[in-house]
Amino acid sequence: MKNKILEFRKRKGFTQDVLAKKCKVTRQTINAIENDRYDPTLQLAFKIAQVLNVKVDDLFKP
Amino acid sequence: MKNKILEFRKRKGFTQDVLAKKCKVTRQTINAIENDRYDPTLQLAFKIAQVLNVKVDDLFKP
């Protein structure tokens, strides 16, 4: 699953740690997802999208 | 996580079993997700949305 977390995160000026805290997960989780080591749960995908003000469909692509 | 699988599935005239096969999962998996027993993986969420011709954002709501 491809994702544009880096792109939208930078656009917001967030570090991985800041994004992680806003999503209430660890920095390692955001890092792993951003680097495609695994996909987030649906819940977390929605949370990240919400925090970055984008649609899940725009943030992730199969 | 709320979902509108039933609504869009009926709109397509699919049974749970038909939808399951198109998504390459068991009928029980579709049934469990449709009845909110658990959320699907992000992959499966995208697959269900694709089969039902809708956006993930329109099919699921946090």
Next chain:
DNA sequence: ATAAAACGTAAAAACATTTTGACATTATAA
């Protein structure tokens, strides 16, 4: 009313994710 199709549910095993804690590397600014 009865058969067949569709749906609901449960427990356990298999599989995927997240957390935790730690350490390494790279980028940035003073």
Next chain:
DNA sequence: TTATAATGTCAAAATGTTTTTACGTTTTAT
């Protein structure tokens, strides 16, 4: 250049999801 922030990565344990098998209930059509 050196301290600091930011990022990358790992392994083990905790947590969560999916599959399988099996059986029960409800709906639909004849």
